[in-house]
Amino acid sequence: MANQQPPVRVLYVEDNALVRELTSELLATEGRQVIACGTAEEAVREFNRQVCDVVITDLSLPAQSGLDLAKAILTVSPGAPIVILSGYPLPLPLAQLGPNVRSLTKPVEANQIELLIDELVRQAAPRRQVAQQPE
Amino acid sequence: MNEPGLQGVLEAAVHDYISARCRPAYLHETRSGLQAIQSSVELMARSAAAAADNSAVARKASELAKRAIANHEIAISRVLDDLIATQQEAAPMDLGVLLGDVVEFLQNMLASNDLAVNLTAGEGIMIHARKGRLRMAVLGLIGNAVEAMPRGSRLPVSVERQSSRALLRLGWAGIDSALRIPDWNELRSGVDLNALIAPVARHVVMADGGQLTTSSGTGDEAALSITYPLLS
Secondary structure, eight states, X not given: OOOOOOOEEEEEEOSOHHHHHHHHHHHOOTTEEEEEESSHHHHHHHHHHSOOSEEEEESXXXXXXXXXXXXXXXXXXXXXXXXXXXXXXXXXXGGGGOTTEEEEESSOOHHHHHHHHHHHHHXXXXXHHHHHSOO | XXXXXXXXXXXXXXXXXXXXXXXXHHHHHHHHHHHHHHHHHHHHHHXXXXXXXXXXXXXXXXXXXXHHHHHHHHHHHHHHHHHSOOXXXXXXXXXXXXXXXXXXXXXXXXXXXXXXXXXXXXXXXXXXXXXXXXXXXHHHXXXXXXXXXXXXXXXXXXXXXXXXXXXXXXXXXXXXXXXXXXXXXXXXXXXXXXXXXXXXXXXXXXXXXXXXXXXXXXXXXXXXXXXXXXOO
């Protein structure tokens, strides 16, 4: 039997319901599963509940921001690949958060997000294998 | 130049300064709308290119595109209302709704400065004021708080009823000079527009029957309060 890869699980966080629905539709393809959330708090719960290969979050979220979310996830999973989306280039020194944290400026083409997902998943491949091994 | 004329010039200058400082928030608002429109078009294009019959997806994408365009029109109108200062008459308005809108609009700027906002805004706290001018004043004051805390912090903001008054409160730990209202001699000696925001905001508030006061505690905590008579 061929060694079939499990789908890449993308945790996608966006408070704008319309953008969330559209981007989820675009990113959910064969080989990729999207878990969509509207708040950082919901995303942290999902991240703790199931294996997520990449986190894509808007910077601007109600209550906790995308940056708060990134920090919370990196606390429990330092190597987690994270992409922060923003309407303008971030003034933050993202490099301080680690090489696995990237940013994209809106409006962004689905292709750009997909390429970044592929790159980050490749980089995190050893971590992904460990996370998906049965206990 | 007589006094009201000078105040008008100062207010216009501060309005332009605040608009320029809020550029990231305007960009975020605009580009988020464009994101929805672009994504809906991409979805339609992908469904058209797919080998299988994707007419249901195409129809859904078309509906989402229409919603995205309508939402974007509303967002752009709000941006233009802010950027093009127009003369307004004072009218009944909800102070809590205004604060909620301002915080939502600045969310991206606040997040990128690592500032956590604790918003408590009661509903139906009605006052009589010129909404556009007050919105710009609150945008300016929160912007000052952002600049006063370049390394991030916590910013509690609230609107509540206090007997016969409506109270809007901003509190922050940081450099309290951002709150201080300089006297006229200081202004004449030359200060940047940042320092003009608080006095102009006070003028805007007082012109509609309100009060703006600032206070600093013994530590780093500082607070700014705006009160208006409540509309019964």
